[in-house]
Amino acid sequence: MVTVTPKSTWGWGLLDLAVLGDDDRALRESAHRVALEVLRPAAMKLDRMTPEERIAQDSPFFSTMATLKSLGYHRLFLSREAGGPEERLSALTQSIVLEELGWGSLGLATAFLVDMLPVMAISNFGSQQLKDELMVPWVNDESGAYHGCWAITEPDHGSDFLGLRDAESPSFGRAQLVAEPVEGGWVLRGQKSAWVSSGPIATHAAVHAQAGRDGDVFHSLFAVVDLRQRGVRRGPPADMMGVRDDPQGEIFFDDVFVPEGNVLVPPGALYPAFADQLLCLTSSVLSNVAVGVARACFEEALHFARSRIQGGGPLSRHKNIQLTLYSMFESVETARAYARATLAHTQANMPGENPSALGASPRHSRAAQVYTKRVAFDVAHDALQIFGAQGLSRDSLIEKLFRDARCLLIEDGTLEILSLDAARDLIDNYERETYDLEEMLTKW
Ligand SMILES: Cc1cc2nc3c(=O)[nH]c(=O)nc-3n(C[C@H](O)[C@H](O)[C@H](O)COP(=O)(O)OP(=O)(O)OC[C@H]3O[C@@H](n4cnc5c(N)ncnc54)[C@H](O)[C@@H]3O)c2cc1C
Numbered sequence: 001m002v003t004v005t006p007k008s009t010w011g012w013g014l015l016d017l018a019v020l021g022d023d024d025r026a027l028r029e030s031a032h033r034v035a036l037e038v039l040r041p042a043a044m045k046l047d048r049m050t051p052e053e054r055i056a057q058d059s060p061f062f063s064t065m066a067t068l069k070s071l072g073y074h075r076l077f078l079s080r081e082a083g084g085p086e087e088r089l090s091a092l093t094q095s096i097v098l099e100e101l102g103w104g105s106l107g108l109a110t111a112f113l114v115d116m117l118p119v120m121a122i123s124n125f126g127s128q129q130l131k132d133e134l135m136v137p138w139v140n141d142e143s144g145a146y147h148g149c150w151a152i153t154e155p156d157h158g159s160d161f162l163g164l165r166d167a168e169s170p171s172f173g174r175a176q177l178v179a180e181p182v183e184g185g186w187v188l189r190g191q192k193s194a195w196v197s198s199g200p201i202a203t204h205a206a207v208h209a210q211a212g213r214d215g216d217v218f219h220s221l222f223a224v225v226d227l228r229q230r231g232v233r234r235g236p237p238a239d240m241m242g243v244r245d246d247p248q249g250e251i252f253f254d255d256v257f258v259p260e261g262n263v264l265v266p267p268g269a270l271y272p273a274f275a276d277q278l279l280c281l282t283s284s285v286l287s288n289v290a291v292g293v294a295r296a297c298f299e300e301a302l303h304f305a306r307s308r309i310q311g312g313g314p315l316s317r318h319k320n321i322q323l324t325l326y327s328m329f330e331s332v333e334t335a336r337a338y339a340r341a342t343l344a345h346t347q348a349n350m351p352g353e354n355p356s357a358l359g360a361s362p363r364h365s366r367a368a369q370v371y372t373k374r375v376a377f378d379v380a381h382d383a384l385q386i387f388g389a390q391g392l393s394r395d396s397l398i399e400k401l402f403r404d405a406r407c408l409l410i411e412d413g414t415l416e417i418l419s420l421d422a423a424r425d426l427i428d429n430y431e432r433e434t435y436d437l438e439e440m441l442t443k444w
Pocket of ligand 1: 114150151152153154157158159160192193195196197198243248407410411412413414415416417
């Protein structure tokens, strides 16, 4: 009799099995080990700690971030010029790593992403001096000495700030973080919301601030700010229902000086287009993380259904459970396909190595975010039901995953606002875009 030893194809989607080469498979294996052995255990500990304990010096948050850095994960997504791998990771490989990080912990994946955001912004928009003085040591750091955050929302501007370009419109009104021009730079006054991921512990922030107005139209700037300087204060860390493994909190700016060289996108014509493209990137990235959350929930439910005996056999023998498991699987597979296609499209068409490219698609990236977040929550909901009362126990992983998946429906934009944003793009641009056919053909 021939026996077949199954390869370790846990959680492998159709796309993985069909198209991954050996290197990509190896990277996926090692990212999964990090998610399983480093992120998951730390996330479970952090989830049970008080907000203050989570940001104390001996918190597993810091050791986990340091581990990710010592393994070089923060360099994986960068170009070679910015300190990344010799050969740039393909969008597919990036999706694979992002899914694994999301599988391990939504909070720690979020902390990882917001840490990278200022570095990526400097690498695309920063001066050589800023690159040498800040980006290079940040990228070379393997101890977690640097940690970034992305300070967008304000107490009175949550969803309003999501369509960042709306921050330029009259309805937005006066921002709660304003930038005033001074000799050699800008002074920041005001605050950001209590929900800034990694806000309580970040050393640097990528900050959006309102920088003056022309009549009814406000202008914004985007800058990297050193949060270790005088005038920066933090609010207490928030005590959230989910995503507790990444501390969130307010940042106050009391006359904080930002040198001109730290302004990456100055007020002016570029800002709305830049903001729009940045949201395409963050939507595409987060959708791959959301697929990881969905897959984690599906796998928890599958393992449980195979072992829990009710009605004379394992739950997985019962038709209703089988149909639910199948539907979860189908959702994860389709969400993964859409998330990966969107990241590939966004990366190929947004500014980066090609600063004049502004072609990432808002409606597709928002649709990817809405769809994958909804899948993550629906799958978490079904998984919890399969667990019965055990799923409600604080001791079970699915209880944490369910809370995290619920937060996803708000993090980085509520489903409603993301959908409205996509609808606006549809209504304004669908079938109205003009393509340079000749240029497109040369790309093929
Ligand atoms: C886990 C997590 C991490 C986060 N990380 C960050 C971060 O790193 N940096 C940062 O700056 N912020 C962060 N946020 C904040 C996040 O971006 C906001 O919570 C989100 O954009 C929604 O804003 P809000 O919470 O103020 O809700 P609101 O804007 O007050 O919305 C409340 C409700 O009203 C609806 N609504 C709002 N406006 C409209 C409208 N015009 N039309 C119809 N319905 C509307 C919304 O859909 C929602 O249901 C984070 C939030 C969470 C939960």
